[in-house]
Amino acid sequence: MNPSDRQHRRAVTLLSLAAFASAASARLCDPMLPDLARMFMASPESTAQVISSFSVAYGLLQVFFGPLGDRFGKYRLIAWTTLACTVGSMGAVLASSLNWLILSRLLTGASAAGIIPLSMAWIGDTIPYEHRQATLARFLAGQIVGVIGGQFIGGLFTDTLGFRWAFGFMAFTYLFVGVWVLSESRSNESTRHVHNDQATKVVVFAQVLSVLRVRWALVILLTVFVEGMVVFGALAFVPSYLHHRFGLSLTMAGALMATFGIGGFSYILFARQFVSNFGEVGLAKMGGFLIGVAWLLLALGDSWRWAIPACALVGLGYYMLHNTLQTNATQMAPKVRGTAVSLFASAFFLGQSLGVVLAAVVLTRAGAGTLFAVAALALPGIGLAFSRALKIHHQISSLSSKSP
Secondary structure (H helix, E strand, O other), rough: OOHHHHHHHHHHHHHHHHHHHHHHHHHHHHHHHHHHHHHHHHHHHOOOOHHHHEEEEEHHHHHHHHHHHHHOOOHHHHHHHHHHHHHHHHHOOOOOHHHHHHHHHHHHHHHOOHHHHHHHHHHHHOOOHHHHHHHHHHHHHHHHHHHHHHHHHHHHHHOOOOHHHHHHHHHHHHHHEEEEEEEEHHOHHOOOOOOOOHHHHHHHHHHHHHHHHOOHHHHHHHHHHHHHHHHHHHHHHHHHHHHHHOOOOOHHHHHHHHHHHHHHHHHHHHHHHHHHHHHHHHHHHHHHHHHHHHHHHHHHOOOOOHHHHHHHHHHHHHHHHHHHHHHHHHHOHHHHHHHHHHHHHHHHHHHHHHHHHHHHHHHHHHHHHHHHHHHHHHHHHHHHHHHHHHHHHHHHHHHHHHHO
């Protein structure tokens, strides 16, 4: 491995740490919901806003950070947005009301919007397409650990020292990682910004329009919106479901979500083999099917132990489908890749936000079994529809490349 390869690997590793902080913060409040409802004497719909506010801000700010990354440099902007997340996290530590906590989460989501999407775009800028899915899978390790860690940290601190300590832990993490990434942006040659002439000649609105004019981009954006809505709308209430139905502590309920990460890491460990054996089309189809089976297990299981294989299957199936979407997102508009990937993340998190709101309503009116059953029916359809669209896209791309 030459020095530039080592530098690039180190740069990706640090981005993975930043992704850990972002993902942990996004999932931190999932196991807190029952305790927050009791503390602030609020309904499930009201307390769910601590999750949806983060997702809404995260989704909307993508349109802002994507073009900025294209123009001024993605890696350094990632460092500054990571540092900015410290402010919102400290606001949550000091929150004396539910509205204050919701506002603090909104600020954190707005800042975190510049981390994972710009990291994906930077990887897209620096890694050839044929090696990109494996590199993105390695980068996603931090995000997976963040999903696991966020729910466990949230449950553990809520059960012991109180929910404020969880946000204090995240504030420290953002500060530590942000300083490290900023230092790397100044010392590592592989992180230097490559000036994008096209990105500087057009305004932000034009960059967004240039992506939306691509039909394939619209397919990807719509798919990831629905995926985020269905998967994470239901996933946000799994710890609460386990706590209320089976009497598990919030710590234990959050810890059980670690099996989601086991499924995700299973994908990462065998990403090259999965891609080689099944191809993108097969991964999308299989991913949707596995998630559907997982939600059925959770809906029909009469013991909390069913959550272990169910969450593992959700993790494996989700990353099969989502990493395929991510890889295609990095190539749907290469000339304004930062903007394209940020729109992808925007659609994903706005879908999550809507999903959490709708899931809270379904949970209140029809119960958790209905919520999980709806997700079980929807996910195989999503995977199948995208796999068919992907197959047609590959055929069209193949014919175009053969044309004189």
